[in-house]
Amino acid sequence: MQYCSRDFLEVSSWAGLHSGAAIVTKILGDPALKQQWYGEVKTMADRIISMRKSLRSALEAEGAPGSWNHVTDQIGMFCFSGMTGEH
Numbered sequence: 001m002q003y004c005s006r007d008f009l010e011v012s013s014w015a016g017l018h019s020g021a022a023i024v025t026k027i028l029g030d031p032a033l034k035q036q037w038y039g040e041v042k043t044m045a046d047r048i049i050s051m052r053k054s055l056r057s058a059l060e061a062e063g064a065p066g067s068w069n070h071v072t073d074q075i076g077m078f079c080f081s082g083m084t085g086e087h
Helices: 002-029 031-061 069-073
Strands: none
Touching (some): 031 069
């Protein structure tokens, strides 16, 4: 049973990677799907930027000590807020 489970997990993880690659190939290989994907990524990026601006504005409006420029200067999905338990 132990070997059967291990073999199943190995096949499942390979199939998952293969399926993901097939999805990427399909989307990037079809001009209409690729354009839709770019639009969705842009929407997500704009939302992240908007949320960071809102966070920074709220912190500054509340008079939170320190500079909060780093919140809006960062790029990418994740952000270091610099907040502590006191904030």
